Amino acid sequence: MPFVDLQSRLGFNLDHWILAQSGEQPYKRAARCHAFEKEWIECGHGIGQTRAKKECKLEFEDFYECMHRQKTNKRLHEIRKQKEKLIKEGSYTPPAHHTGNEEVRP
Secondary structure, eight states, X not given: OOSXXXXXXXXXXXXXXXXXXXXXXXXXXXXXXXXXXXXXXXHHTTTOHHHHHHHTHHHHHHHHHHHHOXXXXXXXXXXXXXXXXXXXXXXXXXXXXXXXXXXXXX
């Protein structure tokens, strides 16, 4: 808990402007990663920055993955490499509509 709580004394919510997902959203729909950000903030609320970095690491990793999709993109890249390898070996033939050639139309 901070010594001086300026946000409540001055009557404005600074977190609203700092946190990207928590702000007013168009059409009143929650942002894609709002739930992950909320879990991370709730985990770290009131325990201090040092403890929050250790104790809320999983929540932060989930939020970071939702925002940047690095693990997902890495996995898709590995799948694409494996598919290209199988095609090169001849053990996999993609369907005709996946070859990139246009269909011959009458």
